[in-house]
Amino acid sequence: MSRVLLLYGSSEGQTQKIMNEISKQLKQIGHQTDLFNLKTKENKSDIANYDGAVIGSSIHIGRYQKYVIKYIKDRVDELNKIPTAFFSVNLTAVDKTPKAMDKTTEFIDSFIDKTGLEPRIAVTFPGALKFSEYGFLKKLLMKSLSKNLIKDMDSSQDIEFTDWMEVSEFVTRYSKFLEKPDISS
Numbered sequence: 001m002s003r004v005l006l007l008y009g010s011s012e013g014q015t016q017k018i019m020n021e022i023s024k025q026l027k028q029i030g031h032q033t034d035l036f037n038l039k040t041k042e043n044k045s046d047i048a049n050y051d052g053a054v055i056g057s058s059i060h061i062g063r064y065q066k067y068v069i070k071y072i073k074d075r076v077d078e079l080n081k082i083p084t085a086f087f088s089v090n091l092t093a094v095d096k097t098p099k100a101m102d103k104t105t106e107f108i109d110s111f112i113d114k115t116g117l118e119p120r121i122a123v124t125f126p127g128a129l130k131f132s133e134y135g136f137l138k139k140l141l142m143k144s145l146s147k148n149l150i151k152d153m154d155s156s157q158d159i160e161f162t163d164w165m166e167v168s169e170f171v172t173r174y175s176k177f178l179e180k181p182d183i184s185s
């Protein structure tokens with residue numbers, strides 16, 4: 001069994017939902033997880049106690065949450081001693097054109113440049129439009145920014161683009177870097 005540290009930043013909850021699923025799946029295959037929302041919970045855990053770490057953060061106006069960048073940057077030497085994986089959540093990834101795909105790669109590269117993290121795996125998951133979480137202006141902005149993504153958008157409900165199969169594949173790929181799970185537990 002490996003102990004895996006799960007660290008995330010999530011402004012409207014989609015990265016948190018993805019991390020919860022990652023935690024559930026890692027536990028199902030016999031690993032232990034500790035989950036920390038870097039915004040609300042001071043994580044005093046010693047990274048040296050963990051066998052691996054997964055980090056997730058979402059994009060807002062072209063940037064990741066500042067508190068995530070700072071937290072990872074401040075502890076990057078320790079994190080780089082264990083196998084890490086990073087996932088980025090955004091809506092650019094909904095658009096499968098080469099230009100959009102290049103942009104999602106740029107987002108990942110900027111996280112790596114800013115923090116110095118050396119993840120074994122770095123992927124992008126399409127996020128969600130959480131109209132129920134947005135105030136009036138944010139709703140207007142997001143309707144306008146995403147009108148090219150969906151025709152006849154119904155902003156009365158949240159729209160989730162995350163592909164849960166991709167999340168499972170990520171867990172399968174990452175778990176290969178961890179010690180063998182304890183199948184007796």
Ligand SMILES: Cc1cc2nc3c(=O)[nH]c(=O)nc-3n(C[C@H](O)[C@H](O)[C@H](O)COP(=O)(O)O)c2cc1C
Binds near residue numbers: 059061092141
């Ligand atoms: C105010 C705002 C700005 C956003 N800016 C971007 C952006 O610049 N690029 C992008 O690809 N997605 C952008 N998004 C989409 C978010 O990345 C997406 O909704 C994601 O699911 C948010 O994840 P979270 O709920 O974990 O914060 C934006 C969303 C909001 C609400």
